[in-house]
Amino acid sequence: MKRILCVLLLTAVMISSCGTEYKSDTYFALDTFITANLPDIGDVDLYGYIKSLEDTISKTVSKSQISEINKNISYTVTDDIKELIILSNDVYQKTNGAFDITCGAVSDLWDFKSEDPRIPERSEIEKALENVGASEISLNGNTLTKSNEGIMLDLGGIGKGYVAEKCVEYLHEKGINSGYLNFGGNIAVVGEKDNGDGWGVALRDPLRLNDTVGRIIMKSGYLSVSGDYERCFEYNGQKYHHILDPKTGYPVNNEISSVAVLCSDGALADALSTALFVMGLDDALSFYQEKKYTFEAIFITKSGYIYTTEGINNSFELTSKNYIMK
Amino acid sequence: MGEGIVSRKLKPGDVLAVLFVFALAILLMLFLPSTNGSVVKITTNDNVYTYSLYEDRIIELSENGIKLTVVIENGCVYVSDSECRDGICKAHGKIKDKGCIVCLPAGVVIETDCGEVDAVAG
Amino acid sequence: MQDKSVRTIALCGIFASLSIIFSTFEALLPIQAFIPLPGIKLGISNIVVLYVLFYMGTKEAFFVLLCRCVVTALIFGSLPSFLFSVCGGLLSLASAVIIKKTCVGSLSFVGVSIIGASLHNTGQILVSCFMLGTFSVFYYLPPLLFASVVCGGVTGTILCLLPDVTKKERKTEI
Numbered sequence: 001m002k003r004i005l006c007v008l009l010l011t012a013v014m015i016s017s018c019g020t021e022y023k024s025d026t027y028f029a030l031d032t033f034i035t036a037n038l039p040d041i042g043d044v045d046l047y048g049y050i051k052s053l054e055d056t057i058s059k060t061v062s063k064s065q066i067s068e069i070n071k072n073i074s075y076t077v078t079d080d081i082k083e084l085i086i087l088s089n090d091v092y093q094k095t096n097g098a099f100d101i102t103c104g105a106v107s108d109l110w111d112f113k114s115e116d117p118r119i120p121e122r123s124e125i126e127k128a129l130e131n132v133g134a135s136e137i138s139l140n141g142n143t144l145t146k147s148n149e150g151i152m153l154d155l156g157g158i159g160k161g162y163v164a165e166k167c168v169e170y171l172h173e174k175g176i177n178s179g180y181l182n183f184g185g186n187i188a189v190v191g192e193k194d195n196g197d198g199w200g201v202a203l204r205d206p207l208r209l210n211d212t213v214g215r216i217i218m219k220s221g222y223l224s225v226s227g228d229y230e231r232c233f234e235y236n237g238q239k240y241h242h243i244l245d246p247k248t249g250y251p252v253n254n255e256i257s258s259v260a261v262l263c264s265d266g267a268l269a270d271a272l273s274t275a276l277f278v279m280g281l282d283d284a285l286s287f288y289q290e291k292k293y294t295f296e297a298i299f300i301t302k303s304g305y306i307y308t309t310e311g312i313n314n315s316f317e318l319t320s321k322n323y324i325m326k
Numbered sequence: 327m328g329e330g331i332v333s334r335k336l337k338p339g340d341v342l343a344v345l346f347v348f349a350l351a352i353l354l355m356l357f358l359p360s361t362n363g364s365v366v367k368i369t370t371n372d373n374v375y376t377y378s379l380y381e382d383r384i385i386e387l388s389e390n391g392i393k394l395t396v397v398i399e400n401g402c403v404y405v406s407d408s409e410c411r412d413g414i415c416k417a418h419g420k421i422k423d424k425g426c427i428v429c430l431p432a433g434v435v436i437e438t439d440c441g442e443v444d445a446v447a448g
Numbered sequence: 449m450q451d452k453s454v455r456t457i458a459l460c461g462i463f464a465s466l467s468i469i470f471s472t473f474e475a476l477l478p479i480q481a482f483i484p485l486p487g488i489k490l491g492i493s494n495i496v497v498l499y500v501l502f503y504m505g506t507k508e509a510f511f512v513l514l515c516r517c518v519v520t521a522l523i524f525g526s527l528p529s530f531l532f533s534v535c536g537g538l539l540s541l542a543s544a545v546i547i548k549k550t551c552v553g554s555l556s557f558v559g560v561s562i563i564g565a566s567l568h569n570t571g572q573i574l575v576s577c578f579m580l581g582t583f584s585v586f587y588y589l590p591p592l593l594f595a596s597v598v599c600g601g602v603t604g605t606i607l608c609l610l611p612d613v614t615k616k617e618r619k620t621e622i
Contacts, residue, residue: 037445200441200444202446203448227448317441332548333557336558354590358587414480
């Protein structure tokens with residue numbers, strides 16, 4: 001009798017775990033690890049597609065459109081890049097300059113990837129700041145013109161989100177409607193699980209990088225995170241991270257440790273996470289109230305508090321004892 | 327009658343029977359998963375509610391005509407009040423990361439779970 | 449023959465009533481206050497069922513069991529409690545019947561009772577699993593199983609001590 005019971009139990013457990021097989025592949029592109037958790041995609045070349053996008057927008061790829069823009073006073077871009085620049089300008093305007101894709105001159109001074117990082121001189125930064133300002137570029141049809149040659153574009157604050165969005169569209173076109181992509185910590189949902197459930201996404205603890213602070217279920221959309229721990233170096237006991245304030249040229253230093261933005265638009269999610277991080281908690285919460293864009297956000301502060309915007313409601317589950325919800 | 331009657335004196339088979347039941351109980355204890363939970367999952371007849379184990383909260387439920395009050399406090403969850411007849415759910419006390427509290431008359435199951443995490447953002 | 453079947457029916461009636469009385473008595477005892485496990489009980493009504501099984505017959509035992517379940521549910525319970533009672537009781541009686549037909553020599557009433565009690569609890573947990581829609585209730589089974597050994601041992605011991613009153617006594621003529 002008991003043996004029969006055990007067999008029945010085991011069978012039930014096995015049956016309940018059947019379903020679509022998801023495969024997880026990891027690629028390296030856009031200077032980060034990209035994990036694709038998808039059902040069998042056959043011979044769809046996702047990696048190739050990502051690389052082709054990288055070849056378009058990376059400022060380190062010499063033939064990319066961004067590099068060409070940086071080398072010339074004006075350049076004609078493709079429709080995709082034009083849309084991206086229009087969006088970036090829109091965010092620049094609405095966030096009062098907190099998000100700025102023309103920071104290239106300043107970000108080039110801070111070489112976060114090098115073996116031997118240095119802190120640029122104040123004079124160098126101030127000189128570079130003269131070439132920063134999204135109002136200094138203009139679009140005429142598909143032709144982008146800079147007001148002077150020193151202006152450099154850097155799409156670091158929006159690139160991953162843009163590529164993520166493009167990848168999701170690409171996969172949808174190929175008939176793949178389930179799974180998710182993880183672009184170095186930015187999540188793009190291709191579609192819910194085959195049983196209709198959403199994906200459980202945990203948010204990394206900025207202070208304990210192997211731990212998470214909470215969980216949210218995503219059935220669609222994008223989650224973009226900007227944090228002070230992603231790319232940084234220490235010098236003389238001070239931490240310098242890669243998110244620069246476009247107005248000062250220095251890494252942002254406010255109460256925010258990391259901010260996660262949920263949005264149905266991938267590029268916008270990425271741009272907003274950068275912008276909100278630069279703005280600081282109070283300004284970011286006011287910005288949310290202005291409802292200029294539709295998004296939700298989760299802020300983790302250095303003092304151990306987590307703030308969420310109203311739309312999150314109770315769907316963010318705190319899972320860490322080290323933080324308090326506000 | 328053709329079929330037998332069991333003995334009225336203790337037999338070695340009895341010891342086997344006892345051992346069998348003990349073994350089953352121990353096997354169950356070893357193999358039933360411990361949840362290591364950070365999420366409180368409350369399953370009623372129609373719904374499943376999830377709450378964080380680390381956010382103090384009082385939850386009022388009314389199921390099958392029985393009112394239940396569930397409290398989440400200091401990383402534990404327990405039933406503080408219930409209109410049910412047996413009161414087993416109240417007597418169960420606090421649970422943290424293992425086990426579950428069941429109120430059979432109300433059809434309510436309270437357990438902790440670790441929310442399934444598929445990806446880490448950030 | 450006629451004598452025997454009338455006697456059988458009469459005895460069944462008596463034992464069924466006895467089982468119901470014991471079951472009622474059990475329902476009134478607040479064991480749950482001392483041991484908070486769902487479905488825990490002393491099982492004394494099972495003494496009657498097993499007694500009937502071994503001293504009278506399989507059919508008679510099922511009759512007594514069903515009477516007890518139905519009447520007790522009508523007095524006290526609800527559909528859910530009837531289901532618990534029936535499933536647990538049937539599973540438990542079925543095991544006793546199998547033992548009766550196969551390995552009678554190797555067990556005493558104690559062993560049969562213990563196995564019966566553990567299956568009764570297992571049956572109840574299975575039903576609540578089904579009704580609540582979750583496997584989590586199985587957490588209660590290990591402690592229940594330990595309790596079933598104790599309770600089964602007690603009821604089994606009582607059974608060992610009871611004489612067979614179902615056979616007609618033959619008075620020998622001097």
